[in-house]
Amino acid sequence: xxxxxxxxxxxxxxxxKNLTINCxxxxxxxxxYWYKQKYGEGLIFLMMLQKGGEEKSHEKITAKLDEKKQQSxxxxxxxxxxxxxxxxxxxxxxxxxxxxxxxxxxGQGTILTVHP
Amino acid sequence: xxxxxxxxxxxxxxxxxxxxxxxxxxxxxxxxYWYRQTLGQGPEFLTYFQNEAQLEKSRLLSxxxxxxxxxxxxxxxxxxxxxxxxxxxxxxxxxLVRGSGxxxxxxxxxxxxxxxxx
Numbered sequence: 001x002x003x004x005x006x007x008x009x010x011x012x013x014x015x016x017k018n019l020t021i022n023c024x025x026x027x028x029x030x031x032x033y034w035y036k037q038k039y040g041e042g043l044i045f046l047m048m049l050q051k052g053g054e055e056k057s058h059e060k061i062t063a064k065l066d067e068k069k070q071q072s073x074x075x076x077x078x079x080x081x082x083x084x085x086x087x088x089x090x091x092x093x094x095x096x097x098x099x100x101x102x103x104x105x106x107g108q109g110t111i112l113t114v115h116p
Numbered sequence: 117x118x119x120x121x122x123x124x125x126x127x128x129x130x131x132x133x134x135x136x137x138x139x140x141x142x143x144x145x146x147x148x149y150w151y152r153q154t155l156g157q158g159p160e161f162l163t164y165f166q167n168e169a170q171l172e173k174s175r176l177l178s179x180x181x182x183x184x185x186x187x188x189x190x191x192x193x194x195x196x197x198x199x200x201x202x203x204x205x206x207x208x209x210x211x212l213v214r215g216s217g218x219x220x221x222x223x224x225x226x227x228x229x230x231x232x233x234x
Contacts, residue, residue, distance in 0.1 A: 002159075031220060042120075042207060042225035045160070052222060084132060086159050092221065103149070105174065106158030 003027070004091055006107035013079050014115050021110045023073045023089035030063060031092040034055045034063050036085050043088060047073075076112075084114045122208050127234045129198055136194045141210030145187035149223060150183055151207040153175065159207055161212040165191060166213070198233045203219050205230050 013019050015052045023032070031050050035043040047056045049065035049072060056063050060077045076083055090104035118227040121140040141148050142178050146167050151159035162181070163173045167188040177183075180198075195202055209223035 005159075033222065035225075040205075040228075040230070043209075043223075045222055048220055048222055090158075090223075092219040103161055103164060104221075105161065106151075106185065108156070108158045 003093055003105050004089055004107035006087075006089060006110050008110060009108065010111040010113070012113045012115065014079060016078055019076050019079055019112070021087050023074070023107055025070050025091060025093060027093045029069045029091045029093060030061075030071070031104075032065050032069075033090040034056045034072070034074050034092060035095065037070045037084050037109070043052060046087075062097075074080075075102070079112075079114045081114045081116050084112055085112050120208055120210055120224055122206075122226035122229050123204050124229060125227065126230050126232075128234065131200060132197055133229060134194065135198055136212045137206050137208075137225060139191045139208030139210075141190070141191070142212075142224055143189075145210035145212045145224070147211045147213050147221070148185055150191070150193050151209065151218040152229070153205045153207055154203075166199075179227070180216055182212070185208075195231075198231075200233045203231055203233045223231075 018032040037043045047063045052067045052069045055102050056066045062075045065072045086109045088106050088109045090106045093105050113115045123138045127135055151160040153159045160175050161174050163183050164211045165185040168185050172225040183193045205228045207228045209225045211223050213223050
């Protein structure tokens, strides 16, 4: 089982469409990080959220962390082929209470395909 | 600084052989992490170092796996007596953590070392 659940597992959209990817944890998230990965390559950092209710945007990508700090969403507006790839959420999850001090646990990833 | 560098990028080996991967982190980073990623899955934590001290090891890291960071700079991950189940992408990441490390910790990843065990 995954400590962090991402949905959907895969997404195919037409260029120009909006889309949302979700990341859910059963534990409190002390830090939530979104990364993008191209197949066979390393992870590229997108955004980090720490406070409940926090929202950050970069270009056409917006990420939010809900008030209870157990779910995050990544929203892409007017998708482009350059947005295609695997989106991964990573989190500092506490299992015994308190932060795990920077060790990140990752979801299984969401594969995004954007058709021109 | 060119980021996190991993070598080799690809390694094909026969079952039972030993392999070693090297990671050169961003020079000013004090934390170094090793993750393993299999197809269709997110990265799984293996181990991490703060400077030269190995602070945590996952249960995934069997006795055949050993990681070192002898001078607090580069790190090596060795797999002895490889098995087909070891086939995966091995990712290294580094970060700069100040104080207790309970604050933000953005990991910078390398491109990974892909291992194929025949």
